[in-house]
Amino acid sequence: MPALTATSRRQFLTLLGISAAAVSCGTAAAGGGSGGNRTNTLRYQGSAGAVTLAELAADLGHLEDVRLKWVGNTISGPQDIQSAATGQTDFGGAFNGAVVKLAAADAPIKAVISYYGSDTSAYNGFYVLNDSPIRSARDLIGKKIGMNTLGAHSEAMLDIYLQRHGLTPAEIAKAEPLVVPPVNTEQSLRQRQIDVGVLGGILRDKALATGGIRPLFTDYQLLGAFSAGTYVMTERFLKQNPGTARTFVTGVARAIEWSRSAPREEVVARMTDIVGRRNRSEDAAALRYWKSYGIAETAGRITDQEFQLWIDWLAARGDIKKDHVTASGLYTNEFNGYGTGGASSAAASPSVTTSGR
Structure with missing residues (x-):
């Protein structure tokens, strides 16, 4: 099993600390030409043992003549959108707070559609063992909390939970987020290598089916139903390939x-x-626990409020200057033709099962 990484939460800034020049150089190669030229191949990163919405869309035949080219897997949204920003891939997805932070670093990206969220079926929970003494927010002081990456969705939920329960910034800093690959989180928790494990989706339900763990809180309990993450593309790619987009x-x-x-x-x-x-030599067994992608808005359309919460949170932490980005400037619904009656709209019923194999 990979060793746990006791990384400082502030090191997330380094991950997104790419220069404007680096972004410009990366995106220069990612558009397949100038003007209105169209590329029909989109490079992307997947997730082991899971099916992304992009992969599902391709299999359903909804991407028409656009083909996906898998270049590897990622467990980190910030890394995924950085790859898109630097032109290593053509789109990437991350927690909306990570999108805000990357845009605040002057990366020329736009969010184009929501791809995951939180609802009664799809949510991330902070789980402890049944016999754990942890019962409240204050009990997390000095404890190890395993999550997939730092500075993203899970750490935001942890901070908001601790703040809402009255912990001071100094006390919050004593809770210790650790990077643990999602597929290893349940095992790490059961072996008591961490005190709390963040589990979501099929990995959460698989762990609950095994038993012996209980939730401390969930993001759905904290914030209700909301779309939490978006796919992003570079502004250059959108300008050069509007049809593909x-x-x-x-x-x-x-x-x-x-x-x-x-x-x-x-x-x-x-x-x-x-x-x-x-x-890809992966185990699909956990897929039987899938219930929902958790997206709040119809067809994944994006709203200001899905970014404003994280602009405020990051500004309060001192990670960004609040007036450097605006919610409305971070996304576009221009390329979402679902239900509009256009050639690429949902003219076919959503229940179509024609395979794009």
Whole structure:
């Protein structure tokens, strides 16, 4: 098992500390030409044992002539969107706070569609063992909390939870977030290498089915239903490939609505089939626990409030200058043609199951 990394939460700034010049050089190669030229291949990073909305959209045939090219897996949203910003991939997805931070570092990116969120079925919980003495926010002082990456969704939830329960900044700093790969979090918690483990989606439900753990709190309990993360593309890519962007974003939107309307068993079966056919030496067993992508808005459309919360949070931490970015400037719904009646809209029913294999 990989060793746990006791990384300072402030080291996230280093991850996103790319210069404007580096971003410019990276995106110069990512558009497939100048003017209105169109690329039909989108490079991306996946997630082991899971099916992203982009992959689901492609398999459903909703990406039409646009093809996805997998270049590897990631467990970190900040790393994924940095790869997109520097032109190593053509799109990436992350927690909206990470998108705010990258944009505040003058990376020329735009969020184009929400791809995950929190609802009654899809949420991240902070779990402890049944016999753990941890019962309250104050009990987290001096404790190790395992999460997939720092400076992103899980650390934001932890900070907000501790703040709302009256802990001072000095006390909050004594809680110790640690980087633990999601597939190892349950094991690390059960072996008492960490005191708290952040578990979400199918990994959470698998751990709950095994038993012996209980939630301290969840992000749904903390904030209610909300879209939490977005796919981003560079402004250069959007300018050079508007047709590709529209096909991609609208296709993902259609996949979101298909996942809501299709029977859960059909969605799980489709995802399991996708994992089996892509031959990446991964275990698809946890997919049977999938319930929802948790996206709040129809077709993944983005609203100001999905970014404003994180602008305020990051500014309060001193990570960004509040007036350096605006919520409305961080995203566009221009390329989301779902339900608009255009050529790439959801003219077909969301329950279409035609395969794009």
